[in-house]
Amino acid sequence: MSGSSKKGFTLQQKHGLTGWVFLTPAVLLICWTSFYPMIQAFILSLKTGMGVNLSFSGFSNYARILKDPTFKQTLFNTFFYLIIQVPIMLVLALILASLLNNKQLRFKGLFRTCIFLPCATSLVSYAMIFRSLFANDGFVNTVLRGFGMNPVMWFANAWTARAVIIIALIWRWTGYNMVFYLSGLQNIEYSVYEAARIDGASPMQTFFKITVPLLKPTILLTTITSTNGTLQLFDESLNLTNGGPGKSTMTMSHYIYNTSFVQSPNFGYAAAMSIIILILVAILAILQMKVGDER
Template structure:
């Protein structure tokens, strides 16, 4: 009587290993990135959400549920900070996007001389130290600063303006500062996209009698639509997190006239009596605004994806 034993089929094992590698080899390349993102991004977000449901001085926290979120609607300082941030957003982002588009089109002209110099000069503020340029703007717009001296010399104003102590002028100063810094950053994206636009489109438009303005609105803007959407969302997120310029130029003043949400979070954590739970609640307002405004921008742009 013979006894048969089932031996593993080498061909079957080889096929199984090939399928296993094909399905799972990709995870070996991304597992470190996934762990890093989970540890340094999603975990802090979850911890901040839990923290936002607590309240107390310093580390003496107790669970209060949604009381912090209810407190937001009765907090005049938060409402002021939110209002200021929205004002910056509605004025500065469209202004910066328009200027970046105009500069990119002008600097994409093949007949323009010294293009490299102008491109570098406009982009240079984006790589300048935040603190350094904010301090420079503080001195430029001071009572005895160069801006007031220049306007007085041209007889535009009779006496120096209180740029940093007047609520309206202080907001204008902040808008000018962040527009100066980030316009060149967005311009680079548009300029890069314009390099890939077929020149035949503009030549055909010229033959049809289209003016430069018509070419800009009916050729350039439609072709740059995905880039415009991207820069709008990135600029929106950056403006909602605005902190350095306000902190170094006006310190949120006069009063709270220029305070932003990010600066209020800083004050809640380090300047006032520490209330990390409520500060985490305010920080989640930024997250909600980013999601909401990004969704609106996608819908306005008509991006179905």
């Protein structure tokens, strides 16, 4: 390519160009499969009507969101999951990862596999299994009775139902995040720990003064992906509780799905709500990057 050009490229330009050539297919694919639908979704969000009888109506769908009590309820539910579940999960994952990073530990591979395994299960099937575990005469209540405690009607109360969703999410995703931390930990020189030990640092001190700061980029990554994932939570809400009791465990994505497929279809409104989720995710990601990145 450079030969045919009159002036020719410098070496640096050539390298840059090669990079772009490699990037182009991926960029085009992303534009076509992600950005194009996103733009279409945005255009759709400016239309109202039922089914295919749509007409442009400006930002009326966005104004409608502000007046929708169900959307507010689902927004609350989703943020509740986010605020409770993500920190618990990440702390657990970090603790497990540092335990499993111990060089003296035997059967490390086995433990790692066991903890990662939940993540390989299908979202729908694990949600259904949790539903039967927490059913009125399910396994959990049988165990509670065995200990002489009163059984809990898990799905009959808003707070216990939300608790079940959070427990399920922690079970499903802790191992996934642990793997990120493990790989992050492998990148930390073992000699750093040795030096710390020689200097008389306690395990707690090593954890907070060495592990956490050096893992910061990974922690930031997992926080952003978990936040993102939780804001788009769908399968658990649909399959585990079906949003119930009432709408007290329904997530935003579940409501969007209902608006499109369960209720009389209102795609414009559903698209508008999706755009709102996009904006929320973007804002949270930017905030987290600002807080977490101290360059």
